Amino acid sequence: MNAPDELKKAIEGDLKSIEQICIATWEPLYRFIYFKVQNREEAEDITQETYVKTLAYLQKHKMPWDNLPGFMKTVALNVLRDRWRQRKRRGIPVNFEEINPEETAGMDHxxxxxxxxxxxxxxxxxxxxxxxxxxxxxxxxxxxxxxxxxxxxxxxxxxxxxxxxxxxxxxxxxxxx
Missing domain, CATH: 1.10.10.10 (Winged helix-like DNA-binding domain superfamily/Winged helix DNA-binding domain)
Known part of the structure; x- marks a missing residue:
């Protein structure tokens, strides 16, 4: 794989080149994200969102190939921070229909x-x-x-x-x- 050519083709929308870049970078990026979130589904979502945001950014800005893995980790951290901020603003969801008042009142205080x-x-x-x-x-x-x-x-x-x-x-x- 000729990395700069693959990156250029991927930025232009060549699906085969995008696939090659994903194959080359997926495992270390996923491991990095999984280490941060410790949840398989969330790590997969963040990894996917990282690729989408990275490609969108690269279509507007130029960047050398050798900086791509580090740049993708930065994008992943930003996605992760955005998710944490959203959760912090939303708080913890409570399903009031599932709460049993007798059980809650009887907890061992x-x-x-x-x-x-x-x-x-x-x-x-x-x-x-x-x-x-x-x-x-x-x-x-x-x-x-x-x-x-x-x-x-x-x-x-x-x-x-x-x-x-x-x-x-x-x-x-x-x-x-």
């Missing part, structure tokens, strides 16, 4: 209180820095960039602190079982 206290105690064992990062990222939903700005840290420091905090929290909770 003592267990819920116990779990909450266990989590609060585990959080108290983390460093203040770790608690701040978890609060900004998880409780308040800020992005890494926003959290870094609010905490006065670099984005890498926020990512590292979040990772270490979640690891420590998991360890504390495992030890308490």
């Amino acid at each position: 003592q267990k819920a209180v116990s779990q909450r206290l266990q989590i609060e105690n585990a959080l108290a064992k983390l460093s203040e820095d770790q608690r701040i990062v978890l609060d900004l990222r998880i409780n308040k939903g800020y992005s890494v960039a926003e959290s870094a700005k609010l905490a006065g840290k670099t984005e890498a420091a926020v990512r590292t602190a979040q990772y270490r905090a979640l690891q420590a929290l998991a360890q504390i909770l495992d030890d308490s079982d």
Whole structure:
């Protein structure tokens, strides 16, 4: 496959060339997306949408072949972010017809209180820095960039602190079982 020629033909709408590009790039792109979403159907949808958006973009702009895989990953991340934003705006769908009021009212609230206290105690064992990062990222939903700005840290420091905090929290909770 002569990559630049295939890309040029694909941009012009040649279905065989589009197929060749998909064959050459599908597996690494799909793996990249699947790693992010951990859901086969969603990864397939995002992969397909990535190809559509990439081709539409390439029909309007020129780009060398050697940048295509990285560009497609960027497009995939943008598609993924758009989906996450849409979900965040929509919230969690609730089917009120499937809710059984007696069952819901009879839930073990003592267990819920116990779990909450266990989590609060585990959080108290983390460093203040770790608690701040978890609060900004998880409780308040800020992005890494926003959290870094609010905490006065670099984005890498926020990512590292979040990772270490979640690891420590998991360890504390495992030890308490």
